[in-house]
Amino acid sequence: MSRKNFAYSPYQTRYIMLQAILFYTPRWLWKNWEGGKIHALMMDLDVGICSEIEKKQKKKLLLDYLWDNLKFHNWWAYRYYFCELLALANVIGQMFLMNRFFDGAFLTFGIDVISFVESDQEDRVDPMIYIFPRMTKCTFYKYGVSGEVERLDAVCILPLNVVNEKIYIFLWFWFLILFVLTSGCILYRIIIILSPRMRVYLLRLRFRLIRRDAIDVIVCKSKMGDWFLIYMLGENVDSLIFRDVMHELAARLGHRHHLHIHPSGLGGGKEIQEA
Template identity: 75%
Template sequence: MLDIFRGLKNFIKVSHVHIDSSVFRLHYSITVMILLAFSLIVTTRQYVGNPIDCIHAKEIPEDVINTYCWIHSTYTIPSAFNKRLGIDVAHPGIEKSQDEEEKRYVKYYQWVCFCLFFQAICFYAPRWMWKNWEGGKIHALMMDLDVGICSEVEKKQKKKLLLDYLADNLKHHNWWAYRYFFCELLAFLNVVGQMFLIDRFLGNTFLTFGLDVIKFMEDDQEMRIDPMIFVFPRMTKCSFSKFGSSGELEKYDSLCILPINIVNEKIYIFLWFWFLLLVFLTFFVLLYRLMIILSPRMRAYLLCLRFRLINKEVINTIVRKSKMGDWFLFYMLGQNVDTLIFKEVMHELAKRLGHASKDFGEP
């Protein structure tokens, strides 16, 4: 198990250059690592054993019936989940049935690893788009100014280059910032879409899965039906047909144990709560971005709150003379550049924006 996570540790490495928000990193770093780890776990027999074992007649080889039932899917009888275990039925969801409409086929289990891998790709896609659109701008503008210890000559040269760029390209960063906001919106739409995708994948049972599990824990023990066993049955039925020695069609019913579902149920109950957390966090981030776009006063307040060493009048001047995209660039630079150097750059920039004679004091 540890070897699996060691191979995925690169996804949670934190870069020293921050070009996005912490919530955005949850999508492409932690979530991708979790999904890939789950995808590998369900394909490793060392942890789940044989994915299916069927009780079969002696006339049918064991490998044949197991492979057939794995490929062609198995089924349960939903009405049998409401019956008394050990009295009316031998196992939850297992009962004799001649009506095809009563059967609920379990078809997803052979596709779980592929679905999880596809989801990991989808979660990484917004990060890939933003990394290409950002183009290393923040790293280039930093010029190693995140290290405050350097010679005065070198510091002065790099500060001048940074100031020249910020002053000459003022009001030209809106499109750059909007593309990042679009990637955050895409991440939100992706996680919501993933919940509906899994719901469809599991037969319209995932959207309320977590709530059903919580309700199951609170219900009376004699009346409750375990939703994890209903969605991920551990015992199912499988019908196998073949021709007999005289050419007559012979039908065999088998009971099949699905050890893989012990793992699947834990995976998807975790994903239900994790995706719900991501939905709420990303939704509030999008509201935060909307306020930033619409309110210059909010942009000034956030800069004052985040960078307390910068004079408030300096911040008000810069926000008033710039656009939203410039603010986003300043905010990203402030997270990466040394605090004192960033303060000096902002004070010098404010002077270049028409306040050369103004003496900004310490806050």
Template identity: 70%
Template sequence: MLDIFRGLKNLVKVSHVRIDSSIFRLHYSLTVMILLAFSLIVTTRQYVGNPIDCIHTKDIPEDVLNTYCWITHTYLVISSFHKQVGRDVPHFGVDKMPTDESDMKVYKYYQWVCFCLFFQAILFYIPRWLWKNWEGGKIQALMMDLDVGIIPDMEKKQKKKLLVDYLHDNIRQHNWWAYRYFFCELLALGNVIGQMFLMDKFFEGEFLTFGIKVLRLSEEDEERRVDPMVKIFPRMTKCIFRKGGPSMNIETHDALCILPLNVVNEKIYIFLWFWFLVLGFLSALTICYRFVVFVSPRIRGFILGSRFRLLSQDVIQTLVKKSRLGDWFLFYMLGQNIDSIIFKILY
């Protein structure tokens, strides 16, 4: 399993040039790596074994029954959810075949889990892809290796002059560039919220309250409580297999199936529920922070002063008064990448 994470680490390797915030990097680096790793894990038999094993009769080959139940669906009996396991039913939701189809909770999502996780990883990377193309390598081009403190004086003077000339000639012309980044941060927040609803749709309205139900489980009566993880990710289900007999009479076989893959799936999605909640909260705070920066020049000056303490207050106030939001954002990102001593001398 460690080999999977080592390979994914190179895939989502973060550049040493900082063109975004640490919260934004959580979306396209750590979250993408987690989703891709989960997608690979659920498709690898080495870690979870066979995805489904059904108790079969001699009339039906084992592989045929397993394949059929996997590619179609399995089900549980809704009316038996509150029956006591071991006394009324052998397993949670496993009861005799109901006469009414509305009493059947059908499970057909499990063969799509790996594809859904992979699709989610792509969605999380889209804001990064957009910003990387819109940013166009501007920060790296303006750095000119000034992130290295020890360089020849002549070379340092030439590069500083080039950078100062660019900033002077293009003052008040970076708003649109900064707005694109702020849009990508807003898109990242919308993606997290949207993915919560996407997974809720995927699990037929059971996901949004999934984590809350898991936390409340310990407070409920042990004999009456229904484990939400077993309800969404059952380990034992039933499958109906029909075939034509010798005289073409339909024979119905009600098989009992084990889904070992759901032991992994439940851990994956309870982790994702809490992770998306934390990531959404941090992203929402970031958007609030951007809004305050957008409306308050005084806050921009305070942020520059607290982040780059070598700059004098007179320099900071001059920068804020003579520049716009986009210029401030460019100054801030350059300060994140350029050596602090050189950055002080620039201004």
């Protein structure tokens, strides 16, 4: 294995701080764009313990908002999806930045460590020691007895690199896990955007108290952004209250409980509207 010189130590702390800021950026963007909408619409309905009059008033307010702002939530939802896409780009970008930071040795760092563990003891070279040496040659300069600068060579122990190698092997596998999970999340979002039937299925799967025909009507007459808001509200509002609001919203959208449901599962045989 060829010899390499790494000059990362003086910048390591600043680089990790930069990574933390970059990872926090998508969350910061969404918190500002979301503007507390979900919390405001919840109106403490997540607990469900309040008087019937107060509960009825809050349900009406929530229902009126959903009705008045139907089909106006796409931009709100797409900004959330953009933050998820930004998180994926952040993971990929940081892996390549880290690779440049370590002079091309980071992208294969985890694979090299696994290969090192599985290889013969006589032939293997520890990639962690290769990147994070524990001993190195140090050169010191000091004034001698004659007043001239003398050069002294010595062997230095670098105990901190024992910690560094563990940190960066963890980061390598952590980046890999984040990449896989975030890529799966992006694929999931693409399917949701392109497939209204998947939105119906997810609502039915998650909120079993809501009648299927009501879900069909809501998805049919709303857009993808409305679906996203409804799903988020359902995750945060009391299930019984959410069921009542969804049934009333479906009724406003023209749903009748005795309406014949097409065998495909979509109310009245209508095609579900695309986002």
